[in-house]
Every structure is written in C-alpha cells, then in structure tokens.
Amino acid sequence: xxxxxxxxxxxxxxxxxSMPKNNSKNQTIYVSKLEESINEYESYKSMIINEMNNRYxxxxxxxxxxxxxxxxxxxxELLDHLILxxxxxTPFEKSGxxxxxxxxxHYYDDSLINITNNxxxxxxxxxxxxxxxxxKDFDYTPYCNxxxxxxxxxxxxxxxxxxxxxxxxxxxxxxxxxxxHIELNIMFLYVRYKRKLEKHYxxxxxxxxxxxxxxxxxELVDIISNKIGEIQTKENEExxxxxxxxxxxxxxxxxxxxxxxxxxxxxxVDKDLSLDEYKIYNNDLERLKNSIIENQNYLKYQYIVxxxxxxxxxxxxxxxxxxxxxxxxxxxxxILKKINKQVKKSVKKDGSLIIKASPLMNDTINExxxxxxxxxxxxxxxxxxxxxxxxxxxxxxxxxxxxCFSFLEKSMKNNEDFESLDIIKIDDEHDELAKYLLxxxxxxxKNVYINQKIDIPLIICDHYKxxxxxxxxxxxxDDSEKYIKALDNIIIYDKLSKSNIDFDExxxxxxxxxxxxxxxxxEGKVIA
Amino acid sequence: MDNEKIKTATNEELIEIFEExxxxxxxxxxxxxxxxxxxx
Numbered sequence: 001x002x003x004x005x006x007x008x009x010x011x012x013x014x015x016x017x018s019m020p021k022n023n024s025k026n027q028t029i030y031v032s033k034l035e036e037s038i039n040e041y042e043s044y045k046s047m048i049i050n051e052m053n054n055r056y057x058x059x060x061x062x063x064x065x066x067x068x069x070x071x072x073x074x075x076x077e078l079l080d081h082l083i084l085x086x087x088x089x090t091p092f093e094k095s096g097x098x099x100x101x102x103x104x105x106h107y108y109d110d111s112l113i114n115i116t117n118n119x120x121x122x123x124x125x126x127x128x129x130x131x132x133x134x135x136k137d138f139d140y141t142p143y144c145n146x147x148x149x150x151x152x153x154x155x156x157x158x159x160x161x162x163x164x165x166x167x168x169x170x171x172x173x174x175x176x177x178x179x180x181h182i183e184l185n186i187m188f189l190y191v192r193y194k195r196k197l198e199k200h201y202x203x204x205x206x207x208x209x210x211x212x213x214x215x216x217x218x219e220l221v222d223i224i225s226n227k228i229g230e231i232q233t234k235e236n237e238e239x240x241x242x243x244x245x246x247x248x249x250x251x252x253x254x255x256x257x258x259x260x261x262x263x264x265x266x267x268x269v270d271k272d273l274s275l276d277e278y279k280i281y282n283n284d285l286e287r288l289k290n291s292i293i294e295n296q297n298y299l300k301y302q303y304i305v306x307x308x309x310x311x312x313x314x315x316x317x318x319x320x321x322x323x324x325x326x327x328x329x330x331x332x333x334x335i336l337k338k339i340n341k342q343v344k345k346s347v348k349k350d351g352s353l354i355i356k357a358s359p360l361m362n363d364t365i366n367e368x369x370x371x372x373x374x375x376x377x378x379x380x381x382x383x384x385x386x387x388x389x390x391x392x393x394x395x396x397x398x399x400x401x402x403x404c405f406s407f408l409e410k411s412m413k414n415n416e417d418f419e420s421l422d423i424i425k426i427d428d429e430h431d432e433l434a435k436y437l438l439x440x441x442x443x444x445x446k447n448v449y450i451n452q453k454i455d456i457p458l459i460i461c462d463h464y465k466x467x468x469x470x471x472x473x474x475x476x477x478d479d480s481e482k483y484i485k486a487l488d489n490i491i492i493y494d495k496l497s498k499s500n501i502d503f504d505e506x507x508x509x510x511x512x513x514x515x516x517x518x519x520x521x522x523e524g525k526v527i528a
Numbered sequence: 529m530d531n532e533k534i535k536t537a538t539n540e541e542l543i544e545i546f547e548e549x550x551x552x553x554x555x556x557x558x559x560x561x562x563x564x565x566x567x568x
Contacts, residue, residue, distance in 0.1 A: 001537055002544045005529060009552050025568060034560045038553060044529050047551045051534045051542060310553070508539040516546075 091197035143175035183352035
C-alpha cells in the first residue's frame with residue numbers, strides 16, 4: 001500500500017516536472033495544478049489524521065491505571081502506629097522529640113520561623129501528656145529564659161514571628177548559642193517528666209494495638225508487610241504507567257523485540273528455546289529479581305549491621321554507661337546553676353540581661369550538649385547489648401535502626417558514603433529502610449543471624465540453580481544492574497503480552513504523542 | 529488513495545503514508561511559493 005502511494009506521488013512529481021513553465025499562461029496552469037494537488041493531499045492528510053485519532057483513542061483507552069492513594073495513606077498510618085508500638089522506642093521517639101531535637105541541634109541551617117515551630121511542637125508533646133509548660137520551665141539559663149518569656153507572652157499573637165525576631169536579636173548578641181540552651185532545656189524537661197510521658201504513651205500503645213486488633217509489634221509488622229504486598233500486586237496489574245514510560249522515553253520498544261527478550265532469557269537459562277517455551281521460567285525469574293534486589297539492599301544497609309556488631313563487641317565498655325553519663329549530666333547542671341546565679345544578678349527590671357554569656361557558661365553548655373547526646377546514644381547501646389545477641393537476625397538489627405532515628409543518624413554520620421547529612425536525607429534513608437525491612441518478598445533478612453558467616457550471593461545462586469536457572473555470584477553482586485535490567489525486560493514483556501495492548505500499538509502511541517498530538521493540537525485536528 | 533485503504537492500513541503503513549503526505553504537501557507549497565516569487 002505504501003509503495004502504491006509512493007508511486008502515485010512520484011507520478012505527480014513527474015507530471016509537475018514535465019509541465020511547461022516558460023510563459024505566464026503556462027505558469028498559471030502550473031500553479032493551478034500545484035494548488036489542486038495541495039488540496040488533494042491536504043484532504044488525504046485529514047483522512048489520515050482522522051484515522052490516527054481514532055486509533056489513538058482506542059489504544060489510549062487500553063491503558064489501565066490503578067489508584068493506590070488510599071492504600072498509601074493507610075500504609076502511612078500503619079507506619080505511624082509502628083513507631084508508637086516498637087518495643088525499643090521510648091516517648092522520646094514515639095512523640096517525635098528525637099526529630100525536634102535534631103532540628104534544633106542543627107538550627108544554624110534553619111530559619112527562625114522553623115526554629116520557633118519546632119519549639120512549639122516540643123511544647124505540644126508535653127501538653128498532650130497533660131504537662132503544661134510555661135516560661136518558668138525554661139530557666140536552663142537566663143538567656144534561654146529571656147527568649148522563652150517573649151515566646152510565651154506572644155504565643156497567640158498575630159505578630160508572633162516579628163516579636164520573636166526582635167527577641168532573638170536582643171538575646172543573640174549576648175548569647176549566640178541561645179537555641180542550644182533551649183534544646184538542652186527541652187532535654188532536661190524530657191528527663192524530668194519522662195515517667196509521666198511514659199505513662200501517657202503506654203496508654204497510646206495499648207489503644208493503638210487495640211485499634212489495629214493486633215497483640216504486638218511483630219503482628220503489626222506482618223500487617224504492614226501484607227499491605228505493601230497488596231500495593232505491589234495492584235501496581236503489577238497496572239499497565240498505564242508502564243506504557244507512559246515508553247511515551248516519555250524512559251523505555252524503548254526496540255528493547256522488547258522478540259530476539260532481545262530471548263537474549264535476556266539466555267542470560268539465565270542455558271537452553272535454546274522459543275519465546276513461549278522460556279515463559280515457564282517467568283515466575284522463578286521474577287523471584288530471582290527480588291532476591292538480587294534483596295542482596296543489593298542488604299549491602300546498602302550493611303553499615304548499620306556493622307555498627308551494631310561493633311557496639312556489641314565492646315559491650316563491657318557500655319555496661320551501666322547510661323547511669324554514669326546521667327550522673328555526669330547532673331553534675332554539670334549543678335555547675336550551670338551556679339553560673340546562672342551570677343548572670344541573674346545583671347537582670348534589668350524588664351527581665352532582660354545586661355552581660356554576655358561567659359566563656360565558662362559556653363564551655364559548660366557545650367559539655368552538656370555532648371553529654372545529652374551521649375546520654376541518648378548510651379540508652380540505645382544499653383538496650384542493644386541486652387537485647388541483641390548471636391541469636392538476633394539481620395531483621396532485628398535493622399528494625400532497631402528503624403526504631404531509633406538518632407541511632408540511624410549516628411550510623412549515617414559514620415558512613416563515608418554520606419557526604420553531608422540533613423533531615424531530608426535521614427528521613428529518606430529512614431523511609432527506604434522501612435520499605436526494605438517490611439518488603440514481603442524478603443527471604444534473607446529474617447533468616448540470617450548477625451554473626452553468621454554467610455555468602456548471600458552464593459546462597460541465591462545455589463537456590464536458583466536447583467530451579468535450572470544459571471546464575472553466578474557476580475551477576476547477583478557486582479554486575480547486578482545488568483541482570484536486573486534483563487529480568488525487568490522479561491517481566492515487562494510478559495506483563496504486556498498478557499495485557500490487551502501490543503508493542504505495535506505502543507509504538508503508535510509513542511509516535512502519535514511525539515508527532516501528531518503536539519503539532520496538530522493547535523489546529524484543532526486532534527481529539528486528545 | 530481512499531478512506532478504505534487508510535482504514536485498513538497497518539499502524540506502520542499509516543505512519544509511513546502520513547510522513548509521505550507531509551513531505552509532498554511541503555514540497556508542493558515550496559514549489560508554489562517559488563513560482564509566485566519568480567513571477568513577482
């Protein structure tokens with residue numbers, strides 16, 4: 001058909017070439033023939049675009065999208081419950097005070113509005129446990145008190161932010177580390193009211209478990225894994241986003257020619273088979289992909305497991321360490337009280353201070369800052385050495401890191417792969433860790449002990465060799481990206497083969513979106 | 529060329545005849561423009 005059309009066009013070209021154009025009369029006839037032909041081919045073009053529009057409508061309607069917004073929302077709620085019920089977590093993690101303190105500790109990266117918002121959040125944490133804080137509670141230092149006096153006096157004021165800006169300016173030049181003083185004051189209040197907060201959160205945990213109808217955090221982990229599995233199944237049924245990935249050039253249909261897919265199969269199956277015959281391996285190949293990804297994730301989070309192992313190896317060093325550090329905190333706070341007395345002598349009638357924070361105060365505050373940081377780590381280390389042992393699995397270790405934001409942050413800080421850290425990076429790592437931890441397709445994580453000398457890539461290879469899938473260790477570890485891509489292509493090919501759209505139709509959609517939709521839209525010739 | 533042939537064309541053929549049509553329309557318009565320019 002195309003050949004016939006090309007011949008028709010060639011004939012027209014020959015005719016036009018042979019027409020005389022030597023005088024004005026001939027030229028008029030020639031132009032008239034050109035116009036007639038333009039009209040003729042424009043009408044063909046209209047018919048062709050009309051047909052293209054029809055086909056586009058049919059193929060485009062084959063795209064199947066699933067809505068997972070509700071499931072994602074449900075998953076997010078379940079994860080929030082998980083943070084509440086994980087046994088290692090104290091009210092410090094359950095209430096989100098760990099993140100608030102992290103933000104205040106890194107105040108130099110933040111705006112004053114965010115800083116005051118974090119202080120408000122901290123005050124609300126206490127408020128939810130019926131602990132109503134006021135300016136008197138923020139007397140860790142007179143500078144902290146001066147700032148917080150203004151904070152409470154204006155907490156409901158419309159011009160709160162501008163009032164706090166002035167207060168900050170006033171205090172900052174006398175005491176540049178006033179935010180650190182507030183952070184330490186919150187830590188001090190947390191320690192003071194810990195029992196009351198624990199009581200409140202133990203009720204919340206009971207209600208949370210009751211609401212979810214599960215007995216403990218392990219059961220909740222299973223519920224969350226099932227939810228993730230449900231979301232993955234729904235996503236697997238979807239073709240819309242997959243087809244869109246061809247339209248946006250993320251994938252190319254040329255990679256999905258039969259011979260290319262056969263080549264992909266041959267990386268794993270050492271037999272010359274037809275495409276249909278290879279399909280019996282599809283389920284196992286899909287599982288192999290999950291195993292390779294699990295190994296990749298295991299390597300990604302090995303730094304956390306190594307960090308935990310190191311602490312356990314040095315367990316004698318950490319025995320009763322929390323008590324010792326707590327004593328050091330109390331001792332240091334007594335010194336601070338004495339320094340505060342001296343500073344308070346310079347308080348004016350309006351409550352503002354005259355003198356600058358002394359070097360002794362700054363040194364004491366820095367020491368307290370280090371001590372409080374150590375105190376939070378030491379609580380975790382003590383929990384680790386009494387709860388993680390040779391019978392603990394990789395899952396237990398990573399669950400611990402997921403529970404404790406501050407431990408994850410410290411582990412990341414010690415890992416050279418993270419050049420610089422901020423709350424977004426730590427939150428992302430925390431979310432990624434949750435996905436890995438709760439992935440229903442994990443096999444290794446819950447079955448490998450922390451001290452077990454185990455070659456995970458070898459175990460994966462041996463397992464799949466039994467299923468007649470040939471794969472070596474390097475394909476699971478060093479060259480894994482290449483093999484994941486090949487497995488992905490096999491899985492996508494299979495998925496689209498089972499759907500109601502074929503690659504020829506996808507090619508058409510890609511062409512239409514690129515060449516027709518945008519260029520013809522302005523002329524009103526396309527329907528989409 | 530008629531509508532029936534367009535309707536029964538494969539996707540690949542439809543794209544090819546679309547491109548050929550675009551090409552010839554462009555050429556015819558250019559020839560017409562050139563002729564009009566030559567004749568002032």
